[in-house]
Amino acid sequence: MCATCGCGAESGAPGHDHDHHHDHDHHHDRPPIETVLLEQQVLAKNDLLAAGIRARLDDGGVTALNLMSSPGAGKTTLLERTIADLGSTIPVAVIEGDQETRLDAERIGAAGCPVVQVNTGAGCHLDAQMMRDALAVLEPGAGTLLFVENVGNLVCPALFDLGEHAKVVIVSTPEGADKPLKYPHIFAVADLVIVNKVDLLPYVDFDLESCSHHAKSVNPDSELIALSATTGEGLDEWYRWIARRRSVSR
Numbered sequence: 001m002c003a004t005c006g007c008g009a010e011s012g013a014p015g016h017d018h019d020h021h022h023d024h025d026h027h028h029d030r031p032p033i034e035t036v037l038l039e040q041q042v043l044a045k046n047d048l049l050a051a052g053i054r055a056r057l058d059d060g061g062v063t064a065l066n067l068m069s070s071p072g073a074g075k076t077t078l079l080e081r082t083i084a085d086l087g088s089t090i091p092v093a094v095i096e097g098d099q100e101t102r103l104d105a106e107r108i109g110a111a112g113c114p115v116v117q118v119n120t121g122a123g124c125h126l127d128a129q130m131m132r133d134a135l136a137v138l139e140p141g142a143g144t145l146l147f148v149e150n151v152g153n154l155v156c157p158a159l160f161d162l163g164e165h166a167k168v169v170i171v172s173t174p175e176g177a178d179k180p181l182k183y184p185h186i187f188a189v190a191d192l193v194i195v196n197k198v199d200l201l202p203y204v205d206f207d208l209e210s211c212s213h214h215a216k217s218v219n220p221d222s223e224l225i226a227l228s229a230t231t232g233e234g235l236d237e238w239y240r241w242i243a244r245r246r247s248v249s250r
């Protein structure tokens with residue numbers, strides 16, 4: 001059990017250090033306040049690691065974007081398309097978070113992009129330690145646009161700073177426009193909300209205006225881009241947003 005998010009990560013999962021799990025087991029029967037304090041310690045340690053990662057990425061001229069969504073919203077498809085469109089002019093690299101498989105990493109590799117797979121096992125999010133380990137293998141060069149595809153989950157990835165420069169939350173039209181209300185924590189930390197699969201709008205019950213309204217109600221500072229990674233509609237705006245982020249973080 002992941003002590004921080006309580007959503008199933010086992011003690012053997014990469015990045016979940018042994019002390020934290022030992023403590024977790026040891027305090028298993030303590031009252032809830034102990035658990036809250038432990039969570040705060042885990043997150044404080046993660047934030048410290050993440051701050052170091054961000055500083056090193058800044059020094060190295062790397063811009064890192066953390067992509068989060070529920071399973072099937074289209075993170076990998078959007079990445080494939082983005083690599084195809086930007087990869088010839090910008091060095092792009094990807095860290096792939098997935099519970100068990102290398103399937104998404106194989107798709108990214110086939111798109112011609114350096115990629116490192118992080119398998120979280122029963123774990124349901126990436127954390128800063130996993131990010132650091134992946135970066136040690138990937139070694140992105142100066143000017144790299146680094147995408148992190150987080151584990152498909154709209155809950156605990158919201159808690160874990162990876163040292164990225166921006167958090168992007170993707171929601172797809174078949175999922176419904178109420179996602180920002182149902183998962184407010186992740187939308188609250190999003191710099192950008194992408195509504196993907198707008199090509200399906202004629203066939204699904206999804207109101208773009210109300211999704212935008214809900215996202216703004218949770219996070220007035222978040223931006224929203226509606227696009228389709230398959231038809232290409234709206235991708236220009238996504239690429240302009242990326243260009244702005246890259247100029248900010250350099």
Ligand code: MG
Pocket residue numbers: 075076077104149
């Ligand atoms: Mg994927």
Ligand code: ZN
Pocket residue numbers: 002005006007008009123124125156157
């Ligand atoms: Zn988790």
